[in-house]
Amino acid sequence: MSTVVIYPAIDLRGGQCVRLRQGDYNQQTVFGADAAEMAVGWVNQGASWLHLVDLDGARAGHPVNGETIRRIIKSARVPCQLGGGLRSEESIAEVLGWGISRVILGTRAIQDPSWLEVICQHFPSQVVLGLDARQGRLATHGWLETSDQMAWEFARRCANLPLAALVYTDIGRDGMLAGPDFDTLTQFAESVAIPTIASGGVTTLEDVGRLSQVGLAGCIIGRALYQGQVDLQAAIEVAGGNPLATN
Numbered sequence: 001m002s003t004v005v006i007y008p009a010i011d012l013r014g015g016q017c018v019r020l021r022q023g024d025y026n027q028q029t030v031f032g033a034d035a036a037e038m039a040v041g042w043v044n045q046g047a048s049w050l051h052l053v054d055l056d057g058a059r060a061g062h063p064v065n066g067e068t069i070r071r072i073i074k075s076a077r078v079p080c081q082l083g084g085g086l087r088s089e090e091s092i093a094e095v096l097g098w099g100i101s102r103v104i105l106g107t108r109a110i111q112d113p114s115w116l117e118v119i120c121q122h123f124p125s126q127v128v129l130g131l132d133a134r135q136g137r138l139a140t141h142g143w144l145e146t147s148d149q150m151a152w153e154f155a156r157r158c159a160n161l162p163l164a165a166l167v168y169t170d171i172g173r174d175g176m177l178a179g180p181d182f183d184t185l186t187q188f189a190e191s192v193a194i195p196t197i198a199s200g201g202v203t204t205l206e207d208v209g210r211l212s213q214v215g216l217a218g219c220i221i222g223r224a225l226y227q228g229q230v231d232l233q234a235a236i237e238v239a240g241g242n243p244l245a246t247n
Contacts, residue, residue: 003240004212007051007081007197008042008232009222010035010072012065014056019223031226036071042225043076045232050080051167051199051220052100057085058107063095073099083130083167089119096126102164106130110138110154117161124162129194131155132169136184139171152184155192163194165217170200179203182210189215203229208238 011018017032032038039050052072056064062085063069073080083104086092092103105127109116120127132139133151155166168188170181180201188196195217202208202221208230211219219239224230 004208004216005049005197005218006047006208006232006235006239007049007218007220008039008047008225009051009053009199009220010039010042011053011055011222012068012084015065015068018055019226020055029223029226035068036075039072039076042232043078046236047232048078049218050076050078052080052082052084053104054082054084058083059085061085061087061107062091066095066098069095069100070098081128083128089122092119092123096123102126102128104128104130104167106132110149113157116158120161120163125164127161127163128165128167128197129155129158129161129163130167130169132171133184134171152187152191155188155194159193165195165197166192167197167199167220169220179207180211182214185211185216186214205230205234205238208235212239 012035015035016030017035017038019029019031042050052069054063054065064085069082079101081102081104082095082100083106086095086103086105087108095103103126105116109129131151131154136150138149138151138154151168168185180198185198197218197220198211198216199220202219203224208219221230221235225232
């Protein structure tokens with residue numbers, strides 16, 4: 001059994017902490033008007049990392065919620081990884097300059113693997129490849145478009161890049177409290193050497209325990225934390241203590 005780092009998810013839209021169902025911007029629940037306060041709450045419960053997503057940025061193609069993100073970094077005082085709209089080297093350098101520890105790249109990385117390679121060389125071990133999939137096929141542009149590429153095949157092609165990790169998100173399960181797709185996640189853990197972080201569908205402490213048995217590096221939990229199905233401190237204990245990861 002491996003130790004799984006628990007990443008509370010803070011999805012930002014209009015400066016607020018929200019959750020979407022299956023990436024649908026029309027199915028939004030607001031869980032907190034003060035995202036920095038929410039972040040501090042998770043840290044006080046033991047979180048050693050935070051997973052931030054700029055939902056507005058994912059649509060716009062560039063960071064939008066910068067002021068809120070900077071307040072989270074200043075207040076939470078733990079490493080944060082950020083995804084959403086990071087499609088240029090300038091944007092990546094900008095958010096790393098704010099104090100973000102790792103950037104999550106999705107849309108442009110998938111569409112332009114040569115660009116991804118250059119970015120990884122410029123920012124080694126600070127890049128996380130975000131693979132969002134619908135029925136195993138990669139989705140881009142804030143989950144609005146689905147490609148013909150299979151997620152696990154793309155991941156294997158990136159095996160030699162100096163990536164910090166992969167985040168695999170099952171869109172069909174995200175925000176649905178339906179449990180992870182353990183078969184696909186097991187395939188990732190067995191076939192890809194890059195540390196893999198699971199996202200989408202984690203609903204119970206049993207889910208967290210099973211993910212640790214699969215051999216994953218981390219687990220992102222969103223709606224289940226906000227609605228009380230999973231207690232963060234208990235999840236950290238089940239995951240093996242949640243040691244502070246390094247970049």
